[in-house]
Amino acid sequence: MKLFTRIIGAVLLSATALFAHAQTPSEYQLGPGDIIKITVFQNPDLTTEARVSEASMITFPLVGSVQVGGLSVQAAELRIAKALKDGGFVQQAQVNVLPVQIRGSQVAVLGQVNRPGRFPLETSNTRLSDMLAIAGGISNAGSDVVLITGVRSGKAFRKTVDIASMYLNGNTADDILLAGGDTLYVHRAPMFFIYGEVQRPGTFRVERDMTLMQGLATGGGLTLRGTQRGITVHRRNAEGKVSSFKPGMDDKLQADDVIYVQESLF
Known part of the structure; x- marks a missing residue:
């Protein structure tokens, strides 16, 4: 009966370990700030929840400090098991490490x-x-x-x-x-500004290779009183100075351009 109980316990522990590793990929490397729960099969007194220090160490019962930072979950399990064996505490230790909080990497x-x-x-x-x-x-x-x-x-x-x-x-x-x-x-994203005689004045995103014509379309186009001859673009240069010019409809817009559409005089 005792043998049967131990076999069932081992199966359950293995299933728990598999589930833990399915939730946390084994490639993940433990780092400072991570909190892990450590259990040793048939040694409930050794169950510990530890935080990985800035020196990549944890403190574990019986063996003291163990370096686990930079190790995968599986490698950390093997290192703790080896420390228990080398210290003569548990010869065939079955260690399970389950990350509770991942904060390191x-x-x-x-x-x-x-x-x-x-x-x-x-x-x-x-x-x-x-x-x-x-x-x-x-x-x-x-x-x-x-x-x-x-x-x-x-x-x-x-x-x-x-x-x-x-x-x-x-x-x-x-x-x-x-x-x-x-x-x-x-x-x-880079933005441009348009106001004056347009249907929808406001601030809009400068799309890749956007032209003045596309910018006017984004603003809903000209109103009945607007005129293409009255379009002015105000642009800031690398020195921070703002200049204005009469653009062509195929000219490319730049970040922070201000487009002004004047009212037609006729």
Whole structure:
């Protein structure tokens, strides 16, 4: 009867471990701030909930400090089991590690996304596109360009990626692998302003390669009193000085352009 009970217990423990690993991919590496629950089969007194310190260590009964930071869940289980065996405490330890809170390997997503926040790197091959999807994608007010900052090989890392070009031109190399501590920032999309004799004056997004004619159409077109001869564009140069000019209908719009449509005199 005791043997049967031990077999059933082992089966249940194995099922629990499989479920835990299904919820947390084994590729995920534990990091500082993570909270894990550790159980040892047939040793309930050793059940522990521990936080991974900034030095990547946890404190475990009997064996003291154990370094688990940078290890996968499975590797951490093996290391704790080895520490118990080497200390002569449990010879054939069956250790189960279950992450309770994942805080170590996180990426911050800021700016014009639908769900900004901090998100864990649940696998070691999480790419830029994956993280944008986790954050709900770029919002309607967001730019096509994403700024990534972080640390690589101990040095500051900074890269800008044009998401639209990445897909339209097949630049898959720009879909980079992310690392813990990275920050993604999506700035607001470039805007232009239109007022005067148009149907719908206001502020609108500058689409890629947008012309003045397309900008006027976005504003609903001219009113009955408006005239194409009375269109003026006010534009700020790199020095911050604003100048005005009479544009052609096929001229490209730029960020922060102000379009004014005058009333026809006749």
